[in-house]
Amino acid sequence: MIGLEGASIGVGQRTSESARFREDVVRGLSAPRKALPPKWLYDRRGSALFELICEQPEYYPTRTELGILEGHADEIAEAVGPGALVFEPGAGSGRKTALLLAALDRPAGYVPVDISGEALLDGAESLRRQFPRLPVLPLVGDFTGPMALPLGELPARRRVAFFPGSTIGNFDPPEAVALLRRMARDAGPGGALVIGVDLAKDERTLVRAYDDARGVTAAFDLNLLTRMNRELGGDFRLSAFRHRAIFEPDYSRVEMHLESLEPQIVTVAGERFAFRAGETIHTESAYKWETRAFDALALIAGWRPERTWTDERAWFAVKLYTAAR
Numbered sequence: 265m266i267g268l269e270g271a272s273i274g275v276g277q278r279t280s281e282s283a284r285f286r287e288d289v290v291r292g293l294s295a296p297r298k299a300l301p302p303k304w305l306y307d308r309r310g311s312a313l314f315e316l317i318c319e320q321p322e323y324y325p326t327r328t329e330l331g332i333l334e335g336h337a338d339e340i341a342e343a344v345g346p347g348a349l350v351f352e353p354g355a356g357s358g359r360k361t362a363l364l365l366a367a368l369d370r371p372a373g374y375v376p377v378d379i380s381g382e383a384l385l386d387g388a389e390s391l392r393r394q395f396p397r398l399p400v401l402p403l404v405g406d407f408t409g410p411m412a413l414p415l416g417e418l419p420a421r422r423r424v425a426f427f428p429g430s431t432i433g434n435f436d437p438p439e440a441v442a443l444l445r446r447m448a449r450d451a452g453p454g455g456a457l458v459i460g461v462d463l464a465k466d467e468r469t470l471v472r473a474y475d476d477a478r479g480v481t482a483a484f485d486l487n488l489l490t491r492m493n494r495e496l497g498g499d500f501r502l503s504a505f506r507h508r509a510i511f512e513p514d515y516s517r518v519e520m521h522l523e524s525l526e527p528q529i530v531t532v533a534g535e536r537f538a539f540r541a542g543e544t545i546h547t548e549s550a551y552k553w554e555t556r557a558f559d560a561l562a563l564i565a566g567w568r569p570e571r572t573w574t575d576e577r578a579w580f581a582v583k584l585y586t587a588a589r
């Protein structure tokens with residue numbers, strides 16, 4: 265249980281977050297192709313840098329999705345129906361959620377879930393101020409792992425998973441299916457899913473979105489080295505690495521990498537790891553879906569496609585699914 269000043273509920277997890285971080289780092293840096301799960305990018309500073317990324321001119325997803333949610337809030341609310349309990353795995357600042365909650369007819373409650381306790385509580389606080397009569401129950405925990413959401417405690421006409429931001433794009437398809445399936449189980453019979461999905465588009469636009477001119481995304485990526493130094497006694501020199509974003513057409517995904525600029529040995533988590541010059545740590549994938557391909561993925565996970573809302577360039581989609589019995 266990770267309770268924060270009694271303001272949130274922890275979701276029983278066997279190992280502490282720091283032990284999980286250590287495990288992931290040792291496993292990820294020992295692999296022939298070094299990689300780390302992207303969730304570790306989001307410590308307090310990482311979450312703040314991500315908010316700043318969302319304001320960069322090159323990072324179109326946030327702006328585009330907000331536009332879709334604003335432009336179609338009434339239709340989305342109509343399709344979701346009255347008395348819905350909204351739960352949000354990986355809840356962020358709450359701006360998108362506020363748009364949805366404001367449009368919904370008498371929502372039964374809101375349950376944000378996030379690994380970053382501070383960011384979660386800030387977001388929950390802001391929503392409580394905006395919707396003083398709405399029950400808001402933040403849960404600190406890693407939604408990518410097994411966790412029991414106490415949703416049964418809040419009676420509702422319907423449970424709705426809200427998963428905006430194209431966070432689903434950070435998961436390889438098998439993991440994405442597993443995650444969507446878990447959301448279907450949590451939403452239960454008659455449940456719904458409102459999900460933001462970033463769509464495939466030209467490579468230049470995609471790569472620039474993950475390598476902005478001001479270097480905010482680079483700082484966000486490199487912050488993972490700072491975090492390993494601080495939390496796992498690492499000795500990464502930030503000047504010996506650089507951020508890179510590449511598009512992998514075979515996987516239709518953008519990849520973020522931290523590239524070692526020289527041959528070097530780094531100590532972290534009490535172990536030594538050798539890097540060749542040019543060797544990278546793969547820190548994140550962001551899949552860019554075709555809307556029909558994503559529907560097929562969702563179907564495998566137990567979700568039937570109902571509606572798709574998109575922008576005029578068809579760069580981003582907000583999609584509504586209902587639980588397929």
Ligand code: AVJ
Pocket residue numbers: 317325429430431433434473474481548549550
């Ligand atoms: C929060 C997962 C949507 O993949 O676009 C932004 C994270 N990483 N820039 C994304 C991110 C680099 C972002 N998501």
